[in-house]
Amino acid sequence: MAKIAIVTDSNSGITQKQGEELGIFVLPMPFMINEVTFFEDISLSQEEFYSKLKSGADVVTSQPAPANVKKLWDSILINYDEIVHIPMSSGLSSSCESASLLAKDYGGKVQVVDNLRISVVQEQSVRDALQLIGAGKNAAQIKEILEADKYNCSIYIMLDTLYYLKKGGRITPAAAVLGTVLKIKPVLQIQGDKLDAFAKARTVKQGKNIMINAISLDMQNRFGGISDENVRLHIAHTERAAEAEQLKAELSGIFPGIAINADRLSLSVACHIGPGALAIACSKKLAVAKN
Amino acid sequence: MGNNTIDARLLSRMFLAGAKKLEASKEWINELNVFPVPDGDTGTNMTLTIMAAAKEVAAMEDADMLTICKAISSGSLRGARGNSGVILSQLFRGFTKVVRDHDEITIPILTDALDKAVETAYKAVMKPKEGTILTVSRGGAEKARALMEEGTEDMAYFLGEIIKYSEEVLSKTPEMLPVLKQAGVVDSGGQGLLEVLKGAYDIFLGKELDLTISEARPAITSQSLDAKADMDIKFGYCTEFIIMLTRNFNIKQEMDYKAYLESIGDSIVVVTDDDVVKVHVHTNDPGLAIQKSLKFGALSNIKIDNMRLEHQETLFKKTPNAPAAAPGKPVTAKPAAELPRKEVGFIAVSAGAGINEIFTGLGVDCLIEGGQTMNPSTEDMMNAISCVNADHVFILPNNKNIILAANQAKMLVKDKNVIVLPTKTVPQGITAVINYVADQGIEENTQNMNEEIAKVKTGQVTYAVRDTNIEDKEIKQGDYMGIGDAGILSVGRDVAEVTYQMIADIASDANELISIYYGEDIAEADAEKLKQKVAVNFPSHDVELQFGGQPIYYYIVSVE
Incomplete structure (x- = not known):
């Protein structure tokens, strides 16, 4: 049986350490802060990131350099036969597109999954992929299964401020005027x-x-219904650990029996929505992942 | 026995006399308002409505019946203000629909016309209430039919009996509406209608009356306006510019910057958009605003106007022929034609710099100044609609006495889909816009916004303009009153205490947000004190304090 490795990027919220524990590889996303490049979870901690963000620093996200991606793949393929590469949503970044281009040179050994996931539901895809490997699927089959499942998740995020969204130009000017006087907490959604x-x-x-x-x-x-059979719930936050735990307790009360994990939102999302955000996400369990 | 028919010339003179008679009784009718609040007075609203038509009728010479009827109908429809004004305009509309096809109005024609008038007016009101102008008009129409069927041929007798009977119905309105009985008054709208009929009857009987219609708006309006305008100019220079940012301008700096502007002026609007900041401030020292702003970047589009001088100019230019610079005038950044057509637009009736800024900040395209001090007319609404270049236009009347005029405007506008959200208060309007979701369809949004509006409880604090007794509360002129959605909640001599009692009355554990908008006559420090007290005593609620800057209402509070 082919030995398959999983690669994702730090948008999944999976830290380098968690990656090691899971036995997967996490590509750090680069950030340009005041024109200096940092790598998430390598040369940039969450704390440093937020303190720079709040000081008004110019934070720009970027996609991993193709050379770095290639280097990582090459080093992995010394010990593995195939790679399933799960990058952040192609709708939000061109990481996926560049990875797909690069993969063409690998003759099918690297399968880039274009399943529009980000953050906690991207993490879920990684976990699903691990289950699929366990079930004996090959890289191409895993790609196909994950892509067929791409819309089976949704994320809702409540922001504390619209400032960062405005700054990053991620919302239309009409919506950007919002909340100039009144305290309004916008709720956003990510559907793919x-x-x-x-x-x-x-x-x-x-x-x-x-x-x-x-x-x-x-x-x-x-x-397919509110039950642990069908779904998994996720909570994510930016600098709101206590509130996230409280929300987790509330959700456990409302949806008893459903597994809920709470985690920090990845920085590439955080830099657009700023500190103080709270998110609830849901993903449908893969049929094969049931046991 | 005299003339038993009414021709075009006589009808037009009767109409003008009715309008004059109503105008003369305006103040007295205003006093019949049940709530002793200083706003939306029936006499004023009905007078403005009929005068809009009277001006058109007076300008005609030797016009035929059809032309006069059109003038009465369209003039009053467009000029309609307030609920009683809208109902009056619908009575005229129904009446003229029948008589316009005849050169001479006979008793049978008049009877049919009165029936049509009543039918049309009832249709215009969603939930017709008895004991109002509707009941009085219906009484008159029923009497007319009875007289006609009895074979009455004498027009003077016919008209006289109708008026007599209408007066009888009017005198019974306190029996039909308990609020009228308690306040010891008859229905003001019904009284207004009777004045119109009496004026018309005087002419029919051959009285010599002065029928010149002055073009200026009624004195009370322009006086209060001028007084307001003078009072408003605390800071003399309207200063506007754009900062093209070259330095950091984060939230903290923006707040500090706003605080600085507040220390040197008012009417502040600061809108940050990527790397430009648009600034608007009224100040006595524009230099300070400019110096401060230069710290953040280069300035462009600088415009400074001396508002005191311009104010003098507008006062000077105001000839008897020019309408006063009116409330109800739509306020919008650019004429519609210059803006690209969009799918959805919003119009809000608003009063006060703070409330205006809130609505603008929420994306409302066009504001109509009005509400408490003055109910905008149907025509004001139509002008505002024409200012918004959108396929669907939502209107937020934000006052229960303006909803009908908005609905009337909706009927008259053909090229846009107008949706009137029945917001009765400013906080309801704010909640409606907040709950608009751009991605959803018009119907879904309308339904959703209507549901959210229903969840907002509002209380407003103003003063009593006269002594009265209402809902078993003894109210003296000058008392502060906290008025909730269903009636008067608190009365007293201390504005903060009255407001607090009102909030205590409407807040409940099921709610989570208390918003307090303080008016132009309240000092920020006093408002802050009240907010602290509310926050301490309602710990399960978020309490928000906002500058509303509204006239007449010291505080507007919402609980949701």
Whole structure:
């Protein structure tokens, strides 16, 4: 049986350390901060990142340099037969497109998965891929299964401020005027390839309710029902660890029996939405991943 | 026995006399308002409505019946303000629909016309209420039919009996509406209608009356406007410019910058958009604003106007023929034609610099100044709609006395889909816009916004303009009153205490947000004190304080 390696990028929220534990490879995303390049989780910690972001530094995300990607793949292929490469959503970055181009030179040994995932649901794809390897699938089959499953997830994020979204030009000018006087907490959604406005809340409680209702509807209508059989819940945050834990407790009460993991949101998302954000995501469990 | 028919010339003179009679009784009708609040007075609204038509009628010489009817109908429809004004305009619309096809109005024609008038007016109101102008008009129409069927041929007797009977119905309105009885008044709209009928009847009887219609708006309006305009100019220079950022301008710096502008002026708008900041401030020292701004980058599009001088100019230019610079005038950045057509636009009726800024900040395209001090007319609404270059236009009337005029504008506009969201208060309007979601369809949004509006409880604090007794509360002129969605909640001599009591009355554990908008006559420090008190006593709520800058209402509070 072919020996298969999994590669993802740090957008998945998987740290270098967690990557080692899972037995996968995590490509660090580069950041340009005041025109100096840093690598997530290598030369840039979460704390450093937020302190720079809040000081008003110019933070720009970038895609991994093709040379670095190639170097990583080449080193992996010394010990492995195939690679499943799971980059961040092609709708949000061109990482996927460049990786796909590079992969052409590897004669099918490297399978780049274009499944529009980001953050906690990208992490879920990595875990799904590990299960698929365990089930004896090859790299090309894993790519096909994960891509067929791409829309079976959704993410809702409540922001503390619109400042960073405005700064990064990620929302339309009309929406950007929002909240100049009133304290408004926008709730955004990520469905595959797009970051979109979903609703607006006046209070944290209201924002949480909006997200919980939306997730609940998605589970019922899109993911086959609210049960641990069908779905997995995720909570992610930017500098809101305590609130995330509290939300986790609330969700466990509302959706008993469903596994929930809480994690920090990856920095490439954080730099667009800023500190103070709270997110709930849901992904449908792969049929093969059931056991 | 005299004339038993009414021709075009007589009808036009009767209409003008009715308008004059209503105008003369305006102040007295205003006093019949049940709530002793200083706003949206029935007499003023009905007078402005009929005067809009009277001006058109007066300008005609030897016009035929059809032309006069058109003038009465379209003039009053467009000029309609307030609920009573809208109903009056619908009465005229129905009436003229029947008589316009005849050169001479006979008793049977008049009877049909009155029926049509009543039918049309009832249709215009979603939930017709008895004990109002509607009941009075229906009484008159029913009497007319009875007289006609009895074979009455004497027009003077016919008209006289209708008026007599309408007066009887009016005198019974307190029995139909308990609020009227408690306040010891008859319905003001019904009284207004009766004044119109009486004026018309005087002419029919051959009284010599002065029928010149002055072009200026009624004195009370322009006076209050001028007083307001003078009072508003605390800071003399309207200063606008754009900063092209070359230095950092993060949230903290933006807040500090705004705080600085607040220390030297008011009416501040700072909009940051990528690397430019648009600034608008009224200040007595534009130099300070410019110096401060230069620290962040280069300035462009600098415009400084001396508002005191310009104000003098507008006052000077105001001839008897020119309408006063009115509330109700749409305020928008650019004429619609210069803006690209978009799918959805918003219009809000708003009063106060702070409230205006909130609506603009939420993406409202066009504001109509008005609400408390003045109900905008149907025509004001139509002008605003024409300013918004969008396929679908949402209107937020933000006052229960403006919703009908907005609905009337919706009927008259053909080239755009106008949706009137029945917001009765400013906070309801704010909640409506916040809940608009760009991706969703018009119907889904309309439904969603309507649901959210219903969740907003509002309280507003103003003063009593006269002594009265309402809902068993003894109110003295000058008292502060906290008015909720269903009536008066608190009365007293201390504005903060009255506001606090009102909030305590409407807040409940099911709610989570209390928003307080303080008006132009309240000092920020006092508002802050009230906010602290509310925050301490309602710990499960978020309490937000905003500058509203609204006139008349010291505080507007919402609980949701």
